[in-house]
Amino acid sequence: xxxxxxxxxLACIALxxxxxxxxxxxxxxxxxxxxxxxxxxxxxxxxPDKTAVNLEGYILRKLKGERYEFRDKSGAIGIDIDTEHxxxxxxxxxxxxxxxxxxxxxxxxxxxAVQSLEILPADPDAPAKPAPQKxxxxxxxxxxxxxxxxxxxxxN
Numbered sequence: 001x002x003x004x005x006x007x008x009x010l011a012c013i014a015l016x017x018x019x020x021x022x023x024x025x026x027x028x029x030x031x032x033x034x035x036x037x038x039x040x041x042x043x044x045x046x047x048p049d050k051t052a053v054n055l056e057g058y059i060l061r062k063l064k065g066e067r068y069e070f071r072d073k074s075g076a077i078g079i080d081i082d083t084e085h086x087x088x089x090x091x092x093x094x095x096x097x098x099x100x101x102x103x104x105x106x107x108x109x110x111x112x113a114v115q116s117l118e119i120l121p122a123d124p125d126a127p128a129k130p131a132p133q134k135x136x137x138x139x140x141x142x143x144x145x146x147x148x149x150x151x152x153x154x155x156n
Contacts, residue, residue: 042074
């Protein structure tokens with residue numbers, strides 16, 4: 001009873017199978033579509049929002065809240081570190097770290113939203129902690145000025 005036509009059931013199965021397959025996503029592949037990790041602070045400052053970063057350097061100081069100043073050989077950038085991303089070991093300004101995250105461009109500043117923070121082995125190029133400034137006071141000891149006293153006048 002086959003006259004070269006397909007049965008309606010077979011056509012339905014073929015249609016439904018095609019609908020269940022995930023669509024192929026081609027996306028854009030022209031200039032600017034390359035996904036590259038930014039690996040230094042200077043490049044991070046110029047990168048577009050949401051660009052992946054992988055930085056190695058030092059956290060120099062706390063700025064405010066969860067924001068810190070990060071520095072490498074190329075320059076400095078602000079980084080935001082949520083509490084859950086801090087390692088268990090203590091970190092100071094001479095601890096070399098790897099920061100993995102992405103660029104977060106706000107209206108007033110560009111920074112890195114940290115997703116991972118890792119302590120790296122000590123680096124001989126670590127910035128030296130500045131020596132405390134000794135203040136040598138050149139003050140002279142206070143001199144006491146004599147207070148003029150009223151002398152009784154003798155009237156001769």
